[in-house]
Structure formats: structure tokens, C-alpha cells
Amino acid sequence: MGKLVVAAAVAGWAIPIAALVNSVVPEPYMDEIFHVPQAQQYCHGDFLTWDPMITTPPGLYYVSLAYLASFFPVAWMFRVAETFDVLCSTTVLRSTNVIMAMVCAVLFHDLLLCIRPGIGERKATTYAILVALYPVHWFFTFLYYTDVASLAAVLAMYLFCLKKHFWISAMFGAFSILFRQTNVIWIIFFAANGAISYIQDLYPKGNVSHENIEATHQSDKVVSGRDNKTAAQGLRRRRINSPMSKKVVVSESSKLYNSLAEEVWDICLKLWNSKCEVLIAFAPFVFVMVAFVAFIIWNGGIVLGAKEAHVVSPHFAQFLYFGLVSAAALLPWHFTPSRILDLFHLSGKNKTCSFLAVLMGFGLSFIAVHFFSIAHPYLLADNRHYTFYIWRKVIQVNWMMKYVLIPLYVYSWFSIINILGKTQKRVWVLSFVLSVALVLVPAPLIEFRYYTIPFVTLVLHFPVIGNGKLLALGLLYVAADLFTLVMFLFRPFHWEHEPGTQRFMW
Structure with missing residues (x-):
């Protein structure tokens, strides 16, 4: 129910404001002058033409293609000339991010419940709506930029990583790079912390000292002296194969370490002891990283176009x-x-x-x-x-x-x-x-x-935090959103093109 409330709340303000923005500013604005024509090239089936001023991969354009094809399958299949230009108009392309904003809010809601199970459905719903109102994110919901879709892909990657669906998580991570190349850092961050959580689950809870290990070996010797030698050997084998029997067994994940160095050492030991399991589980992220390194070598850098400006x-x-x-x-x-x-x-x-x-x-x-x-x-x-x-x-x-x-x-x-x-x-x-x-x-x-x-x-x-503070912050976000909207729609700007920068100057 919380997901529906979140999606409905975001749609409730995003759709009418998007209509207002498109009526007042129907032409491409700021960096849309690069993204919209490029997306329209893709809409017409031209996947070879590329604007050299665009720095990010074409992930947003692929999402728009899938989005348009899902709503207008017949026109897409037969390329009806009268409707095709309408399908790839600035207004329709911008609506891609309205959908992505709803997806972001729902993903945030699910992530919060996953990270903090005790937070409650109502509080998670409130938080998700609040984040959807965050002014920077809110503003770019109504423009054809890569940021909202990029956030959606990263949140999806994080959610599936927490749920230990690592292949799906890596897939969304790879897709997030198609929106913004720097998302590779967040792939490493979430995968690394996912690996740390994964190895903690491999070890039994409770502190295990070297004295406990020695006691275990002593009990093995006692058992080996009994008449039932076969059973004793089986019991000993199970204990030896258990993580508890390893010489470098360390405490559970909830242990309060005395220093950062001790925590890092603990994690490194666990990673080393469980390296095979970790490598197998997180192999999808390794594949993504190898592919990204290959892209960097092929491209000669991380930026696609306008390299001199970035x-x-x-x-x-x-x-x-x-x-x-x-x-x-x-x-x-x-x-x-x-x-x-x-x-x-x-x-x-x-x-x-x-x-x-x-x-x-x-x-x-x-x-x-x-x-x-x-x-x-x-x-x-x-x-x-x-x-x-x-x-x-x-x-x-x-x-x-x-x-x-x-x-x-x-x-x-x-x-x-x-x-x-x-x-x-x-x-x-x-x-x-x-x-x-x-x-x-x-x-x-x-x-x-x-x-x-x-x-x-x-x-x-x-x-x-409490509901009162959340409400105050929400009102502050709404005020900032409205101020930004008014300045965007009604301020009388007069632009002069600045030669050599592909930007505009007042």
C-alpha cells in the first residue's frame, strides 16, 4: 500500500507541473538542446549519429525508446509519419523523467524498509515523498536530463544488492553507467559493503576466541577415544570444516571495534578466509568492472564528448x-x-x-x-x-x-x-x-x-527523526521548489550565445 501512496503522491504533483512547464517552456532548455535532438535521432532509428557535445552514454535515450514503444506500440512498429514526430517531441521525452521520479520514490521506500525494518510503513512513505521533493531532484524531474534515471538505476542496484540478488544488482549497476559514468564508483561502494555484509553472514554470531577453538580441539580428542570412532571422525570433520574452527576466526559483525584499523583487519581476515565464496557471489560486479575498464581504454577516457571542457x-x-x-x-x-x-x-x-x-x-x-x-x-x-x-x-x-x-x-x-x-x-x-x-x-x-x-x-x-521535523523540512522543500519553479517559468531572461562554449550568457 505504501508504494501506491508514494507513486500516487509523486504523480499528483509531477504530472500537472510537467504540463505547466511544457506549456510555458516548450522548447529544449539548457542541456536539453543536446539531449532532445540526440534522442530524436534514436527515435528515427539513427543510432550512428552522435552529438560530440554530449558527455554521457545513451542510457536515457534507450529508456525513452522503451517507454515510447510501450505506450505506442503500433505507431512504433509501423513508423506512422504523422505520429512519429509527436512521439519524440520534447514534451513526451520529458515525461520519461516523470515516470523515473515515481520509480525513484518507490525504490527509496523499499530501500528504507530494507535498511530499517522497524521504521514502519507510514514513516517510510513520508520519507520517500520527502526525498521526491528534494529541490534539485524535483527540478530535473521536469527536464530531459540523465540525473533522475541515473538515480533510479543506482537505487535499484542498491536494493537488489541488499536482497542478495547480485546478478540483478550488477545488471542495474551496468545500466546506471549508461546514464552517468561516475556511477561506477557507487557500484564499487555498494558491492564492497555488500561483500562485507555477505562475509559476516558466513560466520556464526557470538564472539569466538582462541580459547574456544582450543576447547573445540580438546573435545575432538575426547570424542576420538570413544568406541564409536566413525561417528567421532564425522563429528570432527564437521567441526574442522566449520568457520568456528579456523585459527583466524573473529567476532560477529555487530562487535564494537576499538579502532578503524582493527575493524579493517577483521574484515580483511574474513574476506581472505571466504575468498572463494565472495568471488563466486560477486563475480557479476567483477564482469561489470572489467567491461568498464575496457570502455575507458577504448574511449581514451571516461568522458564521451566535449572532453576539453570536462x-x-x-x-x-x-x-x-x-x-x-x-x-x-x-x-x-x-x-x-x-x-x-x-x-x-x-x-x-x-x-x-x-x-x-x-x-x-x-x-x-x-x-x-x-x-x-x-x-x-x-x-x-x-x-x-x-x-x-x-x-x-x-x-x-x-x-x-x-x-x-x-x-x-x-x-x-x-x-x-x-x-x-x-x-x-x-x-x-x-x-x-x-x-x-x-x-x-x-x-x-x-x-x-x-x-x-x-x-x-x-x-x-x-x-x-520525528514527524514534526519531517513536516518542517517538507515545507521548506516545497517552498524552495515553488521558488525555483517561479524563477524558471516567469523570470524574463535574455540570452546571448557565448562563442566557443556552447553555453548562454545573460
């Missing part, structure tokens, strides 16, 4: 931006008096380590801001993005402002890591942080839509 860059400031944007989008978790007091109380437990961690955070953030803040030409040339104004009116308003924001960056990331650490293993938190860095740091262009997948992952794994 050169891999050490954009470490982008990592800091994500922390602040995500913390601001999750206000009830981060910017409350209780949260601030919680962090201060935590720092008071071990003042030396906390001081060193804060000092390192500030030092690395200063280096990232001072040496690795990149102003991409697209950022400076296109005033249809929020980042255009944030960069000019906030970050670059004067020479000091980018440094003034450093405490907010540090606080945001410390808060994120602290909250995740309350519900996740240290290895999970570390791998998440590294995954975010690998996805965002090489990207020279500041784009909030690049943050959507890690943001949704945060919401999935953050502690559950």
Missing part, C-alpha cells in the same frame, strides 16, 4: 561544497542546538584527538579552498544555474568570503561523519567519504545535481 581536475573544494549543501538540505539533523551540543560533548571526551582532528580539518579545507577552487567557464557563463549566483554573490563577493565559509564546511562534514558513525560501521563511513571524493573531486564544474546520489544515500542511513 578534463579531470583536482577540484577538492567541490568535496567541501557537497558537505555544506547536504547539511543545509538536512537542517533538522545538523543545524540545531542539540546537534551542536552533541558535537561539543563528543569533542570533550578526548580533547587531544578532537583538537588534532579539527586542526587537520581546517588545514585541509584551507588548502582545498585556496589552491583547488576551480571556476569552470560554464559556471561563469550560464546564469540559469543557482551556482552561477552562489559563486558570484557569495563565494566570490570578496577575497575573504571563501575563507569565511571554511568553518561551515568543517562543521558540516564533522556532523555528517558523526551522525553516520552512530548507525554505520567505521569502514562504511570511510568508504562513503572516499566514494563522494572520487565522484566529485575530479569534476571541474560545480553542479548540485552531481550531489543527488550521495545525498539520497545519506538520508537512507541517517537516524530517523
Whole structure:
């Protein structure tokens, strides 16, 4: 029932707003000027023509083809000339993402119930609707971009990985790369953590010490002295083959480790002891990775088109931006008096380590801001993005402002890591942080839509909050959505094409 409520709620606002957007802005907008004509080439059966300005694979176009064929099979089969152009119009192509937004919400609902079984159907439904209203994700629901479908594929991959359907999960992972190449990082992240969970299930619960192992061997000797030698040999063989009898047996997955190093060592030992089982179970992900490496070699890089505008860059400031944007989008978790007091109380437990961690955070953030803040030409040339104004009116308003924001960056990331650490293993938190860095740091262009997948992952794994805070956050999202919609539809922009960038300038 929750799935139907979620899908109906998303459709309830997405369909009428999509109709409004298409009536006011019927022509391709922003990067749609590349995606829509390319999709229309595919609609006409031309799979060889490729716009060199498109950087991502054609996954979205294949989804649109399947979507259109399912609704208009007769016209598709016979290529009726009068209806064919209508089928591949901007309006119909945009509706692909309306369907994908509904799929995303339902997948998030199922994921939340899978990760937190005790959350309840009603709360999971509320969370799913809230995420569907997340302003960045919400806005691109009505445009023909790759982001919504990309999120749907990644969520499906994660859901099937949690359910241990690894072949299906790897299939969705491979499909997610067809929307955005950087999704390969999320394949590695979810597969790696899936492997850790998998090996934990191979070991019996309860701490098993070396004393227990020695006691087991002693009991074997006692049994071997009995008259029924055949039974004793069978019993001994079963014990030897059991994971409990291995010399490197370690504690169950719920054990509280004293340090990250101890947790990593524990996991490595378990992976080594169960390497055959893990390799067999996760072979589908290995195949996907091998295919992706082959693609990189064949293509000469990760980007398909416009390679000169998407050169891999050490954009470490982008990592800091994500922390602040995500913390601001999750206000009830981060910017409350209780949260601030919680962090201060935590720092008071071990003042030396906390001081060193804060000092390192500030030092690395200063280096990232001072040496690795990149102003991409697209950022400076296109005033249809929020980042255009944030960069000019906030970050670059004067020479000091980018440094003034450093405490907010540090606080945001410390808060994120602290909250995740309350519900996740240290290895999970570390791998998440590294995954975010690998996805965002090489990207020279500041784009909030690049943050959507890690943001949704945060919401999935953050502690559950009360209905009052959820309602307040939902109202904040709705206000931001409406503001964005009004600015998008009714602001009188006047554009001038900027030569050499394929972008527009006010």
C-alpha cells in the first residue's frame, strides 16, 4: 500500500507541473538542446549519429525508446509519419523523467524498509515523498536530463544488492553507467559493503576466541577415544570444516571495534578466509568492472564528448561544497542546538584527538579552498544555474568570503561523519567519504545535481527523526521548489550565445 501512496503522491504533483512547464517552456532548455535532438535521432532509428557535445552514454535515450514503444506500440512498429514526430517531441521525452521520479520514490521506500525494518510503513512513505521533493531532484524531474534515471538505476542496484540478488544488482549497476559514468564508483561502494555484509553472514554470531577453538580441539580428542570412532571422525570433520574452527576466526559483525584499523583487519581476515565464496557471489560486479575498464581504454577516457571542457581536475573544494549543501538540505539533523551540543560533548571526551582532528580539518579545507577552487567557464557563463549566483554573490563577493565559509564546511562534514558513525560501521563511513571524493573531486564544474546520489544515500542511513521535523523540512522543500519553479517559468531572461562554449550568457 505504501508504494501506491508514494507513486500516487509523486504523480499528483509531477504530472500537472510537467504540463505547466511544457506549456510555458516548450522548447529544449539548457542541456536539453543536446539531449532532445540526440534522442530524436534514436527515435528515427539513427543510432550512428552522435552529438560530440554530449558527455554521457545513451542510457536515457534507450529508456525513452522503451517507454515510447510501450505506450505506442503500433505507431512504433509501423513508423506512422504523422505520429512519429509527436512521439519524440520534447514534451513526451520529458515525461520519461516523470515516470523515473515515481520509480525513484518507490525504490527509496523499499530501500528504507530494507535498511530499517522497524521504521514502519507510514514513516517510510513520508520519507520517500520527502526525498521526491528534494529541490534539485524535483527540478530535473521536469527536464530531459540523465540525473533522475541515473538515480533510479543506482537505487535499484542498491536494493537488489541488499536482497542478495547480485546478478540483478550488477545488471542495474551496468545500466546506471549508461546514464552517468561516475556511477561506477557507487557500484564499487555498494558491492564492497555488500561483500562485507555477505562475509559476516558466513560466520556464526557470538564472539569466538582462541580459547574456544582450543576447547573445540580438546573435545575432538575426547570424542576420538570413544568406541564409536566413525561417528567421532564425522563429528570432527564437521567441526574442522566449520568457520568456528579456523585459527583466524573473529567476532560477529555487530562487535564494537576499538579502532578503524582493527575493524579493517577483521574484515580483511574474513574476506581472505571466504575468498572463494565472495568471488563466486560477486563475480557479476567483477564482469561489470572489467567491461568498464575496457570502455575507458577504448574511449581514451571516461568522458564521451566535449572532453576539453570536462578534463579531470583536482577540484577538492567541490568535496567541501557537497558537505555544506547536504547539511543545509538536512537542517533538522545538523543545524540545531542539540546537534551542536552533541558535537561539543563528543569533542570533550578526548580533547587531544578532537583538537588534532579539527586542526587537520581546517588545514585541509584551507588548502582545498585556496589552491583547488576551480571556476569552470560554464559556471561563469550560464546564469540559469543557482551556482552561477552562489559563486558570484557569495563565494566570490570578496577575497575573504571563501575563507569565511571554511568553518561551515568543517562543521558540516564533522556532523555528517558523526551522525553516520552512530548507525554505520567505521569502514562504511570511510568508504562513503572516499566514494563522494572520487565522484566529485575530479569534476571541474560545480553542479548540485552531481550531489543527488550521495545525498539520497545519506538520508537512507541517517537516524530517523520525528514527524514534526519531517513536516518542517517538507515545507521548506516545497517552498524552495515553488521558488525555483517561479524563477524558471516567469523570470524574463535574455540570452546571448557565448562563442566557443556552447553555453548562454545573460
